[in-house]
Amino acid sequence: MTIRVRLIVQTVFLQVISLLLLAYGVFAVQRSLGERDVARAETQIRLAVARTASDALIQRDQVQLLSYLNFLKVQYPALTYARTVWRIGSRTARQSLGAAPADANVVERRVMVSDPAAGDRTVEVFFGVNQDILHQTARESERRMIKVLALVGALTALVGLALAILLSRSLSRSLSALSRMAEQISEGRLGVHLEWKSEDEIGALVRVFNNMSARLADLDTAKKNFVSSVTHELRSPLGAIESFLPLIREKVLSGDRASLTLALEYMDRIQANVQRLNRFITDLLDVAKIEQGKMECVLRRMELAPICAEVAQFFEAKARAQGVSVENRVQDVPPVMGDGDRVRQVLVNLIANALKFTPQGGRIWIAAEQVRDGGDRRLEVTVGDTGRGIDPADQRRLFQPFTQGRNVAEGVAGPKGTGLGLYIVKSIIDQHGGRLEIRSARDEGTRITFSLKVAA
Ligand SMILES: Nc1ncnc2c1ncn2[C@@H]1O[C@H](COP(=O)(O)OP(=O)(O)O)[C@@H](O)[C@H]1O
Numbered sequence: 001m002t003i004r005v006r007l008i009v010q011t012v013f014l015q016v017i018s019l020l021l022l023a024y025g026v027f028a029v030q031r032s033l034g035e036r037d038v039a040r041a042e043t044q045i046r047l048a049v050a051r052t053a054s055d056a057l058i059q060r061d062q063v064q065l066l067s068y069l070n071f072l073k074v075q076y077p078a079l080t081y082a083r084t085v086w087r088i089g090s091r092t093a094r095q096s097l098g099a100a101p102a103d104a105n106v107v108e109r110r111v112m113v114s115d116p117a118a119g120d121r122t123v124e125v126f127f128g129v130n131q132d133i134l135h136q137t138a139r140e141s142e143r144r145m146i147k148v149l150a151l152v153g154a155l156t157a158l159v160g161l162a163l164a165i166l167l168s169r170s171l172s173r174s175l176s177a178l179s180r181m182a183e184q185i186s187e188g189r190l191g192v193h194l195e196w197k198s199e200d201e202i203g204a205l206v207r208v209f210n211n212m213s214a215r216l217a218d219l220d221t222a223k224k225n226f227v228s229s230v231t232h233e234l235r236s237p238l239g240a241i242e243s244f245l246p247l248i249r250e251k252v253l254s255g256d257r258a259s260l261t262l263a264l265e266y267m268d269r270i271q272a273n274v275q276r277l278n279r280f281i282t283d284l285l286d287v288a289k290i291e292q293g294k295m296e297c298v299l300r301r302m303e304l305a306p307i308c309a310e311v312a313q314f315f316e317a318k319a320r321a322q323g324v325s326v327e328n329r330v331q332d333v334p335p336v337m338g339d340g341d342r343v344r345q346v347l348v349n350l351i352a353n354a355l356k357f358t359p360q361g362g363r364i365w366i367a368a369e370q371v372r373d374g375g376d377r378r379l380e381v382t383v384g385d386t387g388r389g390i391d392p393a394d395q396r397r398l399f400q401p402f403t404q405g406r407n408v409a410e411g412v413a414g415p416k417g418t419g420l421g422l423y424i425v426k427s428i429i430d431q432h433g434g435r436l437e438i439r440s441a442r443d444e445g446t447r448i449t450f451s452l453k454v455a456a
């Protein structure tokens with residue numbers, strides 16, 4: 001049975017049960033009211049008969065009693081017959097009026113009155129009360145009640161059924177949309193998105209599904225990027241080394257001065273490629289450490305300014321060759337809590353990126369500013385450049401491993417990179433309890449700011 005059918009059946013079942021209970025309650029109340037009315041009607045007849053008998057007794061008129069009773073018989077149809085017994089001293093006189101129908105449910109009642117002025121004068125009246133007639137009104141209003149209840153019940157059941165169908169349709173629609181989506185994901189169409197606007201639990205579930213789907217797509221891209229960057233980053237420096245080695249052998253063998261100078265130049269190229277391999281493998285090891293939660297930073301009181309100066313100087317030659325200036329503006333800042341080697345790694349990564357995306361004539365700088373963050377004092381360190389900038393759509397993703405922005409495809413100075421730098425930077429800054437923020441606009445440059453706690 002589908003959820004939809006089950007929901008409808010259960011709702012209708014619940015509704016029928018509650019209607020039946022309600023009807024039972026109303027019916028019971030109605031019945032007890034009806035019984036009270038019957039008892040009251042019977043008392044009324046008995047009182048009327050007694051009053052009539054006592055009037056006739058006082059006036060000593062047997063004929064009058066008979067005609068009174070006749071009159072009462074017309075007034076109360078339930079009064080079917082009456083028999084009177086007069087006693088005066090030892091004399092007895094009997095009279096009767098009407099008879100009980102053969103198949104009717106008639107109950108005989110009796111009243112007896114005596115003359116207050118003469119104790120030996122009494123009149124006894126036996127009269128039949130037709131129970132069917134007495135109960136007739138109660139039965140009629142019961143029947144009316146049942147009709148009304150049935151009508152109301154049918155109407156509410158219809159409305160309830162319609163509501164149950166609507167509700168189940170809206171529920172099952174969302175469920176089948178979600179299951180279609182899950183099916184697409186399982187078929188490999190990662191990143192599918194379900195458009196669903198509601199603020200309820202279903203809306204929340206759809207949002208979770210959408211996030212999951214986006215995350216799966218990101219992971220899939222990361223996996224593809226991983227394979228392609230590992231192949232590329234290993235193959236291209238190895239290929240370069242492989243092709244330079246025979247050239248060096250050739251130059252060394254020829255032995256003249258010019259050839260030897262060339263051989264030296266090739267060796268420099270080999271060294272650069274070995275460094276590149278080394279950097280990539282170090283990055284991979286760092287990523288492995290991060291994934292295993294083993295990247296630990298030991299925070300100590302440290303001076304930031306000398307590290308900034310050192311890193312700026314390290315990149316100076318390369319920047320000059322590229323026609324870009326690197327300026328270190330960090331001076332006179334308070335000591336911070338950090339892991340010196342890891343903070344250096346952050347700065348190296350950020351400046352290497354800046355250099356990669358800043359064309360000739362551009363500027364790169366490192367600056368620091370002290371800010372208050374609640375009770376804490378923090379130092380915000382910014383690496384800025386006047387380079388190409390990052391697409392707004394990319395900014396959210398770049399902290400994931402093996403993820404690069406689309407600006408890489410437009411050509412960069414030197415190797416394209418692997419998309420690990422910002423991921424490692426983010427993990428290091430997280431370990432420092434700091435924040436990392438990208439501010440960037442296309443063709444206007446990039447500022448990446450990280451914060452460190454100022455040492456007490
Ligand atoms: N200063 C910057 N200017 C422009 N784009 C940048 C800058 N820094 C980072 N990016 C973008 O972020 C991406 C990820 O950087 P990163 O994680 O260091 O990887 P990689 O440098 O290997 O590409 C880069 O590919 C680039 O698209």
Ligand SMILES: [Mg+2]
Pocket residue numbers: 349352353417419420421422
């Ligand atoms: Mg990088």
